[in-house]
Every structure is written in structure tokens, then in C-alpha cells.
Amino acid sequence: MSVLVGFIGAGNIVKAILTGIDKGGKFTHDEIAIFDRKEDARENFKSDGYIVYDSIDKLVKNSPIIVVAVTPQAIRSIVPDIKAGITEKTVLLSVVAGISTQWYKENIDEKSKVIRCMPTLTAQEGMGSFAVCKSEDITDEEFKDVEKFLSSCGILEKIPEDLMDEVVPLNGSAPGYFYHMANVVANEGEKMGFDKEVALRLFAQTMKGSAETILNSGMSIETLESKLRLKGGTTIAALDKMDELGFERCIIEGVRACVARSKELGKL
Numbered sequence: 001m002s003v004l005v006g007f008i009g010a011g012n013i014v015k016a017i018l019t020g021i022d023k024g025g026k027f028t029h030d031e032i033a034i035f036d037r038k039e040d041a042r043e044n045f046k047s048d049g050y051i052v053y054d055s056i057d058k059l060v061k062n063s064p065i066i067v068v069a070v071t072p073q074a075i076r077s078i079v080p081d082i083k084a085g086i087t088e089k090t091v092l093l094s095v096v097a098g099i100s101t102q103w104y105k106e107n108i109d110e111k112s113k114v115i116r117c118m119p120t121l122t123a124q125e126g127m128g129s130f131a132v133c134k135s136e137d138i139t140d141e142e143f144k145d146v147e148k149f150l151s152s153c154g155i156l157e158k159i160p161e162d163l164m165d166e167v168v169p170l171n172g173s174a175p176g177y178f179y180h181m182a183n184v185v186a187n188e189g190e191k192m193g194f195d196k197e198v199a200l201r202l203f204a205q206t207m208k209g210s211a212e213t214i215l216n217s218g219m220s221i222e223t224l225e226s227k228l229r230l231k232g233g234t235t236i237a238a239l240d241k242m243d244e245l246g247f248e249r250c251i252i253e254g255v256r257a258c259v260a261r262s263k264e265l266g267k268l
């Protein structure tokens with residue numbers, strides 16, 4: 001039995017990825033290893049058939065691909081343990097917002113092999129949207145292994161490393177905006193007399209369908225939008241009111257705040 005991928009930190013994003021990997025059915029639990037600092041979390045993963053280590057250095061020693069999935073605030077604390085286990089073949093697959101390849105090279109080893117990935121919680125449904133970049137010393141074969149793993153629960157887009165902060169508002173953080181918007185709309189629906197769950201289902205299915213039309217209809221985003229902008233219609237009434245209240249500005253400033261925070265996290 002050879003462990004393929006080891007995870008350091010088993011929080012929200014890792015649980016989403018693992019659920020998506022399960023749904024994809026291409027990897028088994030005995031190909032995945034985990035270390036989380038909470039003993040009860042380790043016990044739960046163990047009883048689910050995952051390989052569980054009681055220290056980071058053992059996990060790193062035994063896993064050719066290591067997914068670094070602690071928070072940016074915690075990453076410095078795990079450096080000594082990664083150093084204790086790392087080999088020249090270890091590939092570090094970092095999902096940590098803001099932390100650059102150079103950071104790993106400076107803090108762990110100049111020869112660290114790093115692939116950065118900005119993932120999304122939507123991996124949970126096999127609909128991850130992964131933005132990835134790799135350091136020059138990653139071989140094609142190493143990249144293919146990572147690609148095979150991630151693509152079993154989503155799509156990959158290769159991007160330059162100097163856009164890794166800029167991508168966070170486009171994918172990593174974006175589910176948060178949709179959940180927030182869905183909650184606001186559903187609350188309003190409830191005030192108008194709907195059961196909140198019914199309102200949420202109607203809105204969420206509409207979000208899902210809207211995303212599918214953007215991806216699959218072959219129509220431009222402008223064309224799709226124009227189909228709803230009926231003169232004197234209800235949609236234009238909503239959009240005009242939203243614009244009057246600063247919708248565009250709101251989105252633009254939110255995107256910028258997200259990028260700025262990612263850059264700050266990289267300097268902690």
C-alpha cells in the first residue's frame with residue numbers, strides 16, 4: 001500500500017475535497033493520509049479507513065504529495081515538523097491563501113517542490129474550481145499526479161503565480177458571496193411569506209442553472225444578461241435599483257478587499 005496524498009490540517013476545505021474525492025470514486029481512503037492536531041478528528045478519519053499519523057513529520061516522510069491546509073496564521077508553527085519529514089521528492093501542494101512558493105523555499109528548503117492551489121469549497125460536490133501554479137522544479141509527472149487527484153473533484157485552471165492573490169475573489173472566496181446572497185434573498189423571501197427552505201431551493205437551483213448557462217450555452221455573458229433586460233420588465237427594475245445603490249461598486253470593492261487581504265496574509 002503506498003500513500004499517495006497526505007493532508008496537514010483537516011478543516012473545512014480538506015473535508016470538502018475529501019468528500020468530493022469520495023464522490024469521484026477514483027481514490028480510496030487507504031491512498032490518503034491525514035494529520036490534524038485534534039485527536040478526535042484523527043480518530044474519526046481513522047475509523048473511516050484513512051491512514052492517520054500522530055505527527056506531521058511521519059505524515060510528510062510517508063506521503064509523496066503533501067497538501068498543506070492549515071490557516072496562514074498557523075503555517076509558521078508547522079515549519080519545523082515539515083522540515084523534519086521532507087525529502088527531495090516531496091511535493092508540497094499548498095492551498096494556503098497568500099503563502100507564496102518563495103515563502104516555502106525561504107522557510108523550509110530552497111529545493112522545496114511547490115504547487116500552489118486556490119481551491120473552492122464546491123469541491124464537496126465534485127465541482128471544485130482549482131486555480132493552480134507550479135514551481136519550475138516540479139516535473140510533468142509530479143504535476144500530472146496532482147492534476148489527477150484534484151481533477152477527480154473539479155476543474156483545474158493553470159495560472160501564473162503572480163495572480164494567485166488576484167484569483168481568490170474569483171474562486172476561493174466566491175462561494176461565500178453566493179451563500180451570503182442566497183441567505184439575504186431567502187430571508188427576504190421568508191418575509192414575503194415563503195418557507196425559507198423553499199425560497200433557498202428556488203434561488204439555489206436558479207444560481208446553479210445560471211452558472212451552467214454561463215459555462216455551457218455558448219452565449220456571451222453580455223448576451224445572457226441582455227435576455228433578462230426586458231424594457232419595462234421586472235429584472236431591469238431589480239438591476240436598476242441595485243445599480244442605483246452601488247451594486248457594481250460593492251462587488252468591485254469586495255474583490256479588491258479580498259485580494260488585499262490575501263496579500264496581507266502572505267506577509268504575516
Ligand SMILES: NC(=O)C1=CN([C@@H]2O[C@H](COP(=O)(O)OP(=O)(O)OC[C@H]3O[C@@H](n4cnc5c(N)ncnc54)[C@H](OP(=O)(O)O)[C@@H]3O)[C@@H](O)[C@H]2O)C=CC1
Pocket residue numbers: 008009010011012013014035036037038069070071072074077078095096097118119120121172173
Ligand atoms: N475554507 C475555504 O473555502 C478555503 C480555504 N483555503 C485555505 O485552506 C486553509 C484551511 O482553511 P479551512 O479548512 O477553511 O480552515 P480550518 O480552520 O477549517 O482548518 C484548518 C485545520 O488545520 C488544523 N490545524 C491548525 N494548526 C495545525 C497544526 N499545527 N497542525 C495540524 N493541524 C492544524 C485546524 O485545527 P484547529 O481547529 O484545532 O485549529 C483545522 O482543523 C487556509 O489556509 C485557507 O486559506 C483556500 C481556499 C478555500
Ligand SMILES: O=C(O)[C@@H]1CCC=N1
Pocket residue numbers: 097168172173
Ligand atoms: O477566507 C479565507 O481566508 C480562505 C481563502 C479563500 C477562501 N477561504
